[in-house]
Amino acid sequence: MGDDGIDYNIVFPEALISEKHWRGSKEPVVILLGWAGSRDKHLAKYSSIYNEQGCVTLRYTAPLKTVFISESLGYKELRSTAQKLLELLFDYEVENNPVFFHVFSNGGFMLYRYMVELLHSHKQFSTLCVVGTVVDSAPGSQNVIGALRALKTTLGPKVNVLLQYFLLALFAVAVVLLRIVLYPVTKYFHRNHYDAMIEHPAPWPQMYLYSRADRVIRYRDVEKMVKVLREKGLTVESFDFITPAHVKDLQQQCSTL
Incomplete structure (x- = not known):
């Protein structure tokens, strides 16, 4: 669907399944936010797991340009997308x-x-009842190498090699300059996602899934986030898969469906 200017999908569970799991109570709505470069069919696998438990699922993946370009340059395009999804x-x-x-x-x-x-x-959204979050392989902070690996994987083999290197070099320069070298100044205009969530964290229970062998997201960044949130008195759990086998294999399995 895309009638709101964004390409999302919403799935309602079958009435009998919903009744079986929730017995007349309002079924949860699970909002799945995909990784950069993921397609809807990748998220659909996760969506089906929640649907089988009688949950409504709303899935969406932000366009590559907003993740790798707009956010790196300090444009808050994703804010309007976030509002549309909540609406x-x-x-x-x-x-x-x-x-x-x-x-x-x-x-x-x-x-x-x-x-x-x-x-x-937002006054309208303050009435929503959020009961929790699972954060899968995130967040990372100022990890240029990891970001370049993610972008290279996302571009894929179909993109010309010379164009790939040009885009990677351009992205690296922008990130290093705006999000690291000049960040002490630019953070007053556009704080990065990591610092923003430490400063004003979500108050509901959270679960962080990660791997210390992840080559895109540093495990130290995830563990620091968990530590800080716990120090703030929030309910936060985490699980380290230790090797890349579980997290990496699961993502590879989704990408081949």
């Missing part, structure tokens, strides 16, 4: 249902950051 809950009349987030990698976490900000500050 969909009212459009489909599920605003009184419990809401749960499943966020994948930095691409999903960047969008999640703005949704959390709106839930903090």
